[in-house]
Amino acid sequence: MVSVKFCILFITTLSCTSCLAQTTCGTNGWFGATCRYMCHCRGNTQCDRADGSCSSGCHDDWFGSACQYSKIAFTATGLSWLTDNDAATCNNEGTQPVNATLSTPVPITWIRAVVNDSAYLHEIQLNYEAKGGSTFEACTSQLTAAVDDKTVDIFCPTTDVVSQISLTGAGVARLCSLYISGGRNLALKQTTQQSSRFSTDGSPPTSWVAQNALDGKTGVGVESRTTCTHTDPQSPPGSWTVKFLKNLDVNRILLYNRQDCCSQRLVNFQLTALLAPNDRFVYNEPGGSPKIIYTVVPSPKISFPVNEVNVLTRSSDNILTLCEVVVFGENSCQDGQYGLDCERQCNCRNQTNCFIHSGGCPFGCEPGYAGVDCMECQVGRYGDDCSRICNDTCGGDNSCDRLSGACSLGCDPGYTGAFCETMCPDGTYGAGCISACSQTCATSCDYISGVCGACSSGFFGFRCQSECSTDCSAQTCNQITGACDSCEPGFYGHVCSEQCSSNCSGSDSACNRITGACESCELGVYGATCSKLCSVNCAGSGNSCDQEEGTCDEGCDEGYIGERCDVREYMSVESAESDGSGGSTEKSWGIAATVVAVVILILAVVVVVVLLIRLRKASGSTRNEPSDKGHANPGAELGSGEYSSPVTAEAQTTQKVVKNDVPVDTRYCKMNESPQGHANPEAELESGEYSSPVTAEAQTTQKVAENDAPDDTIYCTTNESLQGTNLYEKAITNQSNDYMDASTLAMATPGSETALYDKAENDSEPPEYYEMTSTMVNETNTTPKPSPRTVTASPPPGHSSGTVYSFLD
Structure with a gap:
């Protein structure tokens, strides 16, 4: 018995897939790096062009790796x-x-x-x-x-x-x-030569060449000259030789004869298999009738590796013709290798031997390898048959040494040791445990992230790397956000960075730690932050007023009225001079009383007439119809998306819009143009025909974008419109947020008390909406006001005496 050569394991870090650089074969029916191997798939389908595997399974005559082994x-x-x-x-x-x-x-x-x-x-x-x-x-x-x-x-x-x-x-x-x-065909596309080549005029250069005997075609049903060899009859006895790249263990050789003619030329051939220069096996065909296939089986088996096979004709015409030569056996691989080209390494336990045809290990795989051909463990596994799992704290791709399980790429942050099984010692953290916890940690930090369990006083942040604000009381703050627990006197805000108002009373100017609202105000100021001045018309030496509402504590100075003493009181004074005869004072007062009564009567009639006109117009109006004075219709109840008549920019300061409950200070404006160049109150908007929302402050000179409507006219939605004194009264009493702020509206030209006086006396049409000066009303008052009353006062400069004026105070 001859001992069998097996592969001996060589420990290496390279996998077999890196040992053989496979390329894709472009020739149908072949595969491998140089298209040296023939496909043997069921149904003659194309095998994988790189590794020869057959998705359809092997042909019935073949089996094993890549279907390369003859059955x-x-x-x-x-x-x-x-x-x-x-x-x-x-x-x-x-x-x-x-x-x-x-x-x-x-x-x-x-x-x-x-x-x-x-x-x-x-x-x-x-x-x-x-x-x-x-x-x-x-x-x-x-x-x-x-x-x-x-x-x-x-x-x-x-x-x-x-x-x-x-x-x-x-x-x-x-x-x-x-x-x-029965072994695999090892002769395909190996190096060949023959003693001569038969050629006639016009024969292509591929006719009858030596390589035709190793092209995988047996000569049946194909043109002989393109798949068979043929030596020149004028030369000495013809011979043909194949030389192998590797030494082979040969068990049989097949010779395919020419079938279309001349088959007798192969009778009596001589075959020599040798390991040059000395070892050789010689077979002499005994003769007889020609055969289609000659099978040479050495008996006993050739005991040495073969690297060359030679065929010699002994026919009388000296011609040798071979259509295919098949050499069955196995590669004689060096110890430690296996595969079609001996390109892979064995990985057997204890460096024992593997099967050359498959890499299979009779005694199992070396630790770190598994499978039929003992392939290297997949990433994350190691040990016998790759049955053990690497520690999940191994770094990178969680890989470890396939034999020992030691982590290959270091450890995840927070762990140390060869197997990454140990957490970082106290006071360290992170990759390799080389980072030290912050010195401002009050306790040890997290071994992975370095986050402190608690911070030392005066510090905050995940690693306590930031200092609390110096304006925090005792410089203590929230460990995560840095928000002060409380503020030093005189400061407020998230990190106590805002100073309380200097008008807050008290030696430390105390205010609310969150909002900055003063606990109390100095004399003469009021409001949440003590930023508003009490009226200079408040009685008393300190001009003191209520610190929330601003109402004067000690009443008003002479000549002023109102809760904040900000309305001037005009008194009409009748001249006391006589007509030369020292006329009766009682008479003068009687005349004055008569005049006052007449004026009151006239004013009452005017008011009644105006109200009747307005009521008549209101009763004739319908939803979304404008009033005839250019004001929004007070009788119309607008739904979502409905619009009032155009109003001037001065009247829009805080109008509330209806469209989808948009906030009070926002409105949408219609962008259509009437023939007169003003916003068209009759136009119906299509879906989406709205301008961008704008605040009241931005509307005073807004130009309607679509058709160049006048700058000072905007067509806006409104919840309700008031006219004349009703609006004025509504503004003062501030009974609803649907109306304009009383601090910015009035019935006079801005800044002129005289104009207001004139307007109250002479306006025969419902007044427009005007800005109110601070001398008349400078703050919304929620206390309901009385009905219009008549007062007598000295007239403003330029106005005749003895006239009584009526207005709202």
Whole structure:
């Protein structure tokens, strides 16, 4: 018995996939880096162009890795389930030996068995009978390696040519399929030469060349000159040679003869297989009738690796013609390698041997490797059969040494040690535990992030790296946000960065820590932050007033009225002079009383007439119709999206809009133009025809964008419109937020008391809306005002005496 060469494990960090740089073969029917290997897929479909795998399965004559191994045909009497190429049909004969007779006796190397129970994978014993023998011999050097959970390879190399095999053992009862390896074709596209080439005029350069015998075509049904060799009859006896890139273990050689003619030329050929320069095997064909296929099986098996095969003709015409030469066997790989080109390394336990055809390890894989061909563990796994998982605190891709499990790329932040199993010591954190916790941490920090459990006094932030504001009381603040727990006297705000008003009373100017509102005010000022001045018309030396409302504490100075003493009181004074005769004072007062009564009567009539006119107009108005004075219709109840008549910019200060409950200080303006160039109160807006919302302060000179309507006219929505004194009264009493702020509206030209006086006396039309000066009303007063009253006062300059005026105070 000859010892079998197996691969010896070489420890390396490279995976087998990096050992062979595969390229894509562009020739149909071939695969591999240089298209050196022929596809053998079921249905003659194209195999994977890189690795030769067949999605359709292997052709019935082939099996094994990339379907490259020739299947030796056999017969098994009465065992149809074994010869039907169906792994689903299995033995039902119990543990009786299963015998198979090879159709072509050959030296066997390995067989593959398929069972239906994984527990029986290694329970089959291979026995064989040599050609011409009469008894079975047990394979004493048998080795097995699982391919999957139902398939096992049984390695039993023989030097004898085997004619029968017999399978025994408990696993036979579970047997379903059997494959006997005849080796793989190692001659394809190797280097060739021949003694001469036959050529006629006009023959293409590829006719009858030596390489035609290794192109995978056997000459059946193809043009002979493009797939067969042919030496020149004028030359010495023709010969043909193939030289192999690697040494081969050869078990048989096939020669395909020419079939269209001249087949007798191959009779009596001589074949030599050699390991140059000395070792050689010579076979002389005995002659007889020509054959289509000549099979040469050395017996005993050639004992040395072969690197060259030569064929020599012994025909009378000196011509040698070969259509295909097939050399079956296996690569004679160096120790530690396997694969189609010996390009992969074995990874077997204890550096034992692997199967060259598959890389399978009879004694299992080295720790850190797993699978049929003992491939390196996937990232994150290590140990025997890659069954152990790397520590999840290993850094990077969570990889570790496939043998020991030590983390390959360091540790995740917060961990240390070879296996990253130890948390950072107190006072350190982060990657490699090389970062020190902040010195301002009151306690130890988080071992991963460095976040402090608590901060020392005066510091805040995740790592306590920021100082609290110096205006925080005792310089203490929230550890996360930095917000002061309380402020030093005189300061307020989130971080106590705002100063309280200087008008806050008290030595420390105390105010609310959040809002800044003063706890109390100095004399002469009022309001939340003591920023408003009490009226200079408040009685008393300090002009003191209520610190919330601003109402004068001690009443008003002479000549002023109102809760804040900000309304001037005019008194009409009748001249006391007589008409020369010292006329009666009582008479003068009587005349004055008469005049006052007449004036009151006239004013009453005017008011009644005006009200009747307005009521008549209101009763004739409909929803969304304008009044005839250019004011919004006070009788119309507007719905969402409805509009009033145009109003001037001065009247829009805080009008409330109806459209979708938009806030009080925002409105939408219609952008259509009437023939007179003003906003058209009759136009109906389409969906989306609105300008951008604008605040009242931005509308005083707003120009309507669509049709260049006048600058001072805007068509706006409104909730309710008031006219004349009603609006004025509403503004003063501030009974609803739907109306304009009394501090910015009145019935006079801005800044002129005289104009107000004139307007009250002479305005025969409902007054427009005007800005009110601070001398008349400078603050909204929620106390209801009395009805209009008549007072007598000295008239303003330029006005005649003895006239009584009526207005709201």
